Amino acid sequence: MTDNIDIKLLSTPLRLSECYDFVLRPDCGGIDIFVGTVRNNTRGKKVISLDFEAYEPMAISEMRKIAEEILEKYKANKVSIHHRVGLLDIGEVAVIIAVSAPHRDAAFEACRFAIDTLKETVPIWKKEIYEDGEVWVAAHP
Numbered sequence: 001m002t003d004n005i006d007i008k009l010l011s012t013p014l015r016l017s018e019c020y021d022f023v024l025r026p027d028c029g030g031i032d033i034f035v036g037t038v039r040n041n042t043r044g045k046k047v048i049s050l051d052f053e054a055y056e057p058m059a060i061s062e063m064r065k066i067a068e069e070i071l072e073k074y075k076a077n078k079v080s081i082h083h084r085v086g087l088l089d090i091g092e093v094a095v096i097i098a099v100s101a102p103h104r105d106a107a108f109e110a111c112r113f114a115i116d117t118l119k120e121t122v123p124i125w126k127k128e129i130y131e132d133g134e135v136w137v138a139a140h141p
Contacts, residue, residue, distance in 0.1 A: 005067040006080040009059055014093045019080040023100035028077050030104030032111040036095040038088045042128060051127040051134075052085045052094065059083070062122040066114050074110035076101040081114060083124060 006022045016035065023031055038050050067079040080098040088094055097114045101107040118124075127136050 004071060004078045005064060006078075006082075007060055007063045007067060008082040009054055009056055009063075010082060010084055011086045014082045014084055014096050016093070016096060019082060019096045019098040022080045023078040023098045025077050025100055027102065028100040028107075029102055030107035031098065031100045032104070032107035033099075034095070034097045034111050034115050035093055036115070038090050038092050038094055040090045045128075045130050047090065047128055048131060049087055049089050049129045050094065051087045051129065052083070053125050053127075054083070054085050055123040056085075058123050063118065066117050066121070069117075070099060070110045070114060074099070074101060074106045074113070076106060076110050079110070079114070081118070083118075083122075085124070 006019070016033070020031065020033065040047055063081045067081060070076050070079050076099050078100045080096070082096045084094050097111055099107045099110040099114065101110060125136060127134055
């Protein structure tokens, strides 16, 4: 089943085409892709950048569990989950999740499940850097 799963935690820019190319299959009628980017504000404060840190062995393991559950629960064919670590500027891509499935509904539902579960279970932390300071926030557990 690992041929159907692509998990990466990277300190370099994420590539949408890499995730799309991985999940593309001729027997899939639906591919859903979620791209999370760094926005310029949160709770009314101007954000300058974000800094992501992860406990890598556990983060990779937990992302793999999410992908395995997607293959089983949603009958998806392939799953790609890539997440950035390090300092990211406004507009940079922090996470990409791509799911292919025979039907679009399963791909949509699986992609939402992936990002929601990732935020709940994967040990990745986010520091928001503002004009007047910074704070660690509970982006993930």
